[in-house]
Amino acid sequence: MPFYDESNYTPEQSLGYLVRRIHQLNTALLDPIFASEGLTHAQWSAMMSIQFGRATSCAAIARDIAHDKGATTRLIDTLEERGFVVRTRAPDDRRCINLALTPAGTDVATRLLHQSMQLLNGWLDGWSQEEVATLIGQLQRLRDRMQAVADGTVGLPGFVTVRPEEAKA
Secondary structure, X not given: OOOOOOOOOOHHHOHHHHHHHHHHHHHHHHHHHHHOOOOXXXXXXXXXXXXXXXXXXXXXHHHHHOOOHXXXXXHHHHHHHOOOEEEEEXXXXXXXXXXXXXXHHHHHXXXXXXXXXXXXXXXXXXXXHXXXXXXXHHHHHHHHHHHHHHHOOOOEXXXXXXXXXXXXX
């Protein structure tokens, strides 16, 4: 049975609105932390992608942080100029350029990670461990379902899915 209908589809009940608003507040409240190290949120996100092994190339980082490929290349250029990232050719395929954090990049990323965790823990003050685990689990479940729809591996009854790359064409 569907959850939404005309009686309960309001911004305060809309997943899209709530996720978007939380993202906006997250960015606004974290930006000063990143600015204290002379970084942007996108630069720090790219550094986290590298640090956590989610991505080791510009294209993979762009996908991971949902950022434009050209802008990601420029972002990595800036991080490299600042001594936070190093580019190396893959030994098995010299066409591939791998990215890694330098010791200075790791230091900055780790400092900002600790400050970010402190802020997140402040937002979750008053929540039980179980409540936080449930929220994270539900968000991961929603993300996975949405990703499966976007990938075309799961369809929605009565709904034609248009992938983002198809919408641009």
